[in-house]
Amino acid sequence: MRPQKVLDNDILIGLTKVFRSNGYEGTSLKELAEATGLKKASLYHRFPNGKQEMAEAVFTYINTWVQENIFQALQNEQHTPEVRLQNGLDGIRRLYDNGKEVCIFRALSMQTGLELFEQQINSGMTQWIAEFTEIGIVLDFTPTEAAQHALQTLIEVQGSLIVTKGMDNISVFENTLKNIENRYLNT
Amino acid sequence: MRPQKVLDNDILIGLTKVFRSNGYEGTSLKELAEATGLKKASLYHRFPNGKQEMAEAVFTYINTWVQENIFQALQNEQHTPEVRLQNGLDGIRRLYDNGKEVCIFRALSMQTGLELFEQQINSGMTQWIAEFTEIGIVLDFTPTEAAQHALQTLIEVQGSLIVTKGMDNISVFENTLKNIENRYLNT
DNA sequence: GTCTATAGCTAGATAGAC
DNA sequence: GTCTATCTAGCTATAGAC
Numbered sequence: 001m002r003p004q005k006v007l008d009n010d011i012l013i014g015l016t017k018v019f020r021s022n023g024y025e026g027t028s029l030k031e032l033a034e035a036t037g038l039k040k041a042s043l044y045h046r047f048p049n050g051k052q053e054m055a056e057a058v059f060t061y062i063n064t065w066v067q068e069n070i071f072q073a074l075q076n077e078q079h080t081p082e083v084r085l086q087n088g089l090d091g092i093r094r095l096y097d098n099g100k101e102v103c104i105f106r107a108l109s110m111q112t113g114l115e116l117f118e119q120q121i122n123s124g125m126t127q128w129i130a131e132f133t134e135i136g137i138v139l140d141f142t143p144t145e146a147a148q149h150a151l152q153t154l155i156e157v158q159g160s161l162i163v164t165k166g167m168d169n170i171s172v173f174e175n176t177l178k179n180i181e182n183r184y185l186n187t
Numbered sequence: 188m189r190p191q192k193v194l195d196n197d198i199l200i201g202l203t204k205v206f207r208s209n210g211y212e213g214t215s216l217k218e219l220a221e222a223t224g225l226k227k228a229s230l231y232h233r234f235p236n237g238k239q240e241m242a243e244a245v246f247t248y249i250n251t252w253v254q255e256n257i258f259q260a261l262q263n264e265q266h267t268p269e270v271r272l273q274n275g276l277d278g279i280r281r282l283y284d285n286g287k288e289v290c291i292f293r294a295l296s297m298q299t300g301l302e303l304f305e306q307q308i309n310s311g312m313t314q315w316i317a318e319f320t321e322i323g324i325v326l327d328f329t330p331t332e333a334a335q336h337a338l339q340t341l342i343e344v345q346g347s348l349i350v351t352k353g354m355d356n357i358s359v360f361e362n363t364l365k366n367i368e369n370r371y372l373n374t
Numbered sequence: 375g376t377c378t379a380t381a382g383c384t385a386g387a388t389a390g391a392c
Numbered sequence: 393g394t395c396t397a398t399c400t401a402g403c404t405a406t407a408g409a410c
Contacts, residue, residue, distance in 0.1 A: 002375040023297045026212035029404065041406080042376050050405065106349065110210040110297050121353045151350070155363065159346025162293065163338070166308045174341065189393045216386060228388075229394050237387065381406070388399075 009038045011046065012061045015054050020104045024055055055108055059120055062104050066095065071127070074135045081138045085184050088135065089177055092157060099164040099173025106158075139184055153180050154169055198223045198233065199248045202241050207291045223328055242295055243372055246307055249291050253282065258314070261322045268325045272371050275322065276364055279344060286351040286360025293345075313343055340367050 014035035018027050029051060033040045044174070047053040070091035074084050104122050129150045136146025160176035163169075192323035201222035205214050216238060220227045236239040257278035261271050283290070292308050316337045323333025337343075 005376065021209065023212060025210060028402080030402085038375095039377060040404085041378080044405070045375060103243050105353075107297060109353075110213065110294065118355075120226065124354060125350060125353045151359070155343055155346035155350050155359070157346070158349040159342035159344070162345040162349075163312060166292075166296075166312045168305075168309060172338070172342070191393070215384080217384090225393095226395060227386085228396080231387070232393060375410105377408100377410075378397095379407085379409100381404105383403080383405100385402075389397085390395100391397100392393105392395075 005042075006037050008046075012040070012057060016058045016061065016104060019058050020102055020107050021056060022053075023107045023110050025110075027051070056116065058104065059117065060106065062095075063120070063124065066091075066124075069094065071131045074131050081135065082185055085135055085139065086181065088131075089181055093174075093177065096161060096173065099170045100163060103158060103161055103163060125154060136184065149183060152183075156180060192229075193224050195233075198225070198230075199244060201292060203245045203248060206242060206245055206273065207289055207294050210294045210297050211238075212297075214238070225244055243303065245291065246295065246304065249282075250307070250311065253278075253311075258318045261318050268322065272322055272326065273368065275318075276368055280361075280364065283348060283360065285349060286357045289352060290348055292343060312341060323371065336370060339370075343367060 014037070015032055018031050018035045022031065029040050029043065032051075032054060033043055038042065038046075043054070044050060047057065070088050073087035073091050076084055076087070079087065095101075105117075105124065109117050109121055129147070132150035132153050133143070133146045136149050137143060139146075141149065156176050156179070160173045164173040201224070202219055205222045206220050209324065215228040216230065218228050219238075219241060220230055225233075230241065231237060234244065247367065257275050260274035260278050261276070263271055266274065282288075291309065292304075295305050296308055316334070319337035319340050320330070320333045323336050324330055326333075328336065343363050343366070347360045
């Protein structure tokens with residue numbers, strides 16, 4: 001077994017970066033090769049199904065990150081519910097680099113008919129809502145209220161990312177996260 | 188002057204449809220030709236700068252539609268402020284076909300470095316906020332409150348479109364529009 | 375496991391007949 | 393103004409040496 005020239009994790013970071021800024025169709029293997037430091041043929045060795053498999057790997061990579069850094073923070077019973085919420089929101093800030101980064105799922109979903117991604121996005125959003133509903137209930141909202149707030153949180157995070165990018169104004173994202181926090185913690 | 192086989196407006200409708208569902212990079216001239224009923228070379232006769240000019244034309248076409256169907260409805264002083272707001276929101280419903288359609292600006296902006304679109308999106312969002320701030324002031328909010336609600340409206344419309352598509356659930360979009368209406372008309 | 379070289383194809387774009 | 397035919401560049405993907 002010849003050693004890997006580039007670590008799996010570093011490859012995923014490079015792939016993520018390119019897909020995130022160019023989208024799926026807008027990304028070429030040339031760019032992916034340059035970003036990872038491997039040649040095209042070497043990328044095919046790691047990902048035999050090519051570009052699609054690379055995108056899927058990015059999907060899984062980000063999904064895992066969200067699980068470990070956002071959902072687990074929300075669930076961590078070693079902290080008070082208030083701190084759990086704040087840690088979860090901090091995870092969101094890091095995921096999107098304070099609004100500077102686009103949602104990778106959105107970047108990858110804008111493409112002709114790969115239903116795999118559609119299904120993953122659907123279940124990802126469903127879990128997102130479930131997790132935020134849970135922390136809402138812990139924070140003494142009724143289940144109905146908590147579910148509404150969870151959906152609203154998802155809508156506002158996604159919407160604020162678009163408006164932040166469109167208006168080139170980071171404060172839109174940060175203000176939205178503050179509003180979300182206040183909605184959960186105040187009253 | 189030989190007569191046009193396809194009317195300008197019908198071409199724009201076809202181009203819009205394809206760009207909207209595939210994005211800029213994901214759209215091929217073959218698809219654009221099929222959707223418009225013209226051959227590729229004929230499309231180049233109408234749009235000498237090719238694909239980019241076609242996308243720009245779609246941009247202008249949608250911008251005009253928004254002006255005429257949303258912003259003018261908000262400004263129309265022949266109606267009460269309440270009716271003007273409702274007509275504007277109905278324009279939004281039609282623009283996105285009740286949540287079934289993606290935001291065309293978003294579909295076109297996911298591409299490598301065409302700054303023209305960035306600038307148009309920026310000014311489009313700025314005007315959107317100005318128009319909704321104006322109707323908010325007419326509805327007796329303070330300028331500060333009105334500006335906040337206008338920004339929030341843009342965020343929620345964009346976010347709800349993404350969540351609606353991601354979860355394949357039209358009611359997300361409709362409920363968001365109802366919430367927006369209530370925020371302006373109630374209290 | 376990584377590389378050079380290249381196959382096979384489709385993209386965007388043009389030439390020129392009608 | 394629209395068409396058929398074609399060019400060239402770039403794409404995804406593979407073969408085979410090391």
